[in-house]
Amino acid sequence: MAVLCWMPPASMKNDIGHNLLCATMGYSVYRETLFPTTYMKISSNRLLDHGLKGGGIRCNVKQIKSLNASSGVELSMKTPEVRSTDQLKTALKNSLQGLNRGVFGVPVAKKAEIEKLLMLLEEQNSVPNPTENLQMVEGQWKLLYSTITILGSKRTKLGLRDFINLGEFVQTINTKEGKAENKIGFSVTGLGMLSGELTIEASFKIASPKRVDIQFEKSAIVPETLLNLFRKNYDILLSIFNPQGWLEITYVDSITRIGRDDKGNVFLLERVAGKNM
Numbered sequence: 001m002a003v004l005c006w007m008p009p010a011s012m013k014n015d016i017g018h019n020l021l022c023a024t025m026g027y028s029v030y031r032e033t034l035f036p037t038t039y040m041k042i043s044s045n046r047l048l049d050h051g052l053k054g055g056g057i058r059c060n061v062k063q064i065k066s067l068n069a070s071s072g073v074e075l076s077m078k079t080p081e082v083r084s085t086d087q088l089k090t091a092l093k094n095s096l097q098g099l100n101r102g103v104f105g106v107p108v109a110k111k112a113e114i115e116k117l118l119m120l121l122e123e124q125n126s127v128p129n130p131t132e133n134l135q136m137v138e139g140q141w142k143l144l145y146s147t148i149t150i151l152g153s154k155r156t157k158l159g160l161r162d163f164i165n166l167g168e169f170v171q172t173i174n175t176k177e178g179k180a181e182n183k184i185g186f187s188v189t190g191l192g193m194l195s196g197e198l199t200i201e202a203s204f205k206i207a208s209p210k211r212v213d214i215q216f217e218k219s220a221i222v223p224e225t226l227l228n229l230f231r232k233n234y235d236i237l238l239s240i241f242n243p244q245g246w247l248e249i250t251y252v253d254s255i256t257r258i259g260r261d262d263k264g265n266v267f268l269l270e271r272v273a274g275k276n277m
Helices: 016-025 028-034 085-095 108-123 152-157 224-241
Strands: 002-004 041-043 064-067 074-077 139-146 164-174 179-188 195-206 211-222 245-252 256-261 266-271
Touching: 085 108, 085 139, 108 245, 108 256, 108 266, 152 224, 179 224, 195 224, 211 224
Parallel strands: none
Antiparallel strands: 002 041, 041 074, 064 074, 139 164, 139 266, 164 179, 179 195, 195 211, 211 245, 245 256, 256 266
């Protein structure tokens, strides 16, 4: 039987459950440093013999197991596994398999899993003020994941449900000129080898140590044949990919970048090999 219960704070140090647990662990000296954030997992059906009915314990310290012969209470203290940035990146890539960058929607549970991994990676950001180190974002980046979606009637009107396929999303940042260029590739089924791209150009200015303000400048689709396919719904296409607003850089290193915008979207990008500017 496994029971999870709350560890009482130091103000409750005379509580029978608290004294039993500290005595069993030999932790009474460290009581003040463990509470109130310490949690413990107690694995025993003999807790009731000691009057512990309800309440509970978890532990956020290194895993410890102890068995006190007199009480028969086994304690297991755990800390969440700490993963390196490389491990988190690998986990993210595994989670993104088959999702087409998330553009056509992601199941709720999978989306929550990805968001958790992104947040864990953000916690390990070693560049707290990225706009003061813009050389870190200079160059070409490939989109791996975004919460921007093309669903329902928008997907149908743009032909992305049947005969137009999305290619790579590539962003080129020129920090000296304060420019960003986004290119979204497309290929068309049934029209031979027809492929092309939407290019969106924008400028940006530093707004804070972590944030830039982005101004849309212009867009174009090539070749003309592809433009004709999108012409009727071009406004829809631009409304999806228009970067106007602000973007906060929440994680950046030499390979990976995470950004969050004013619309609540998150972007995970990977540097294109050999494309540092």
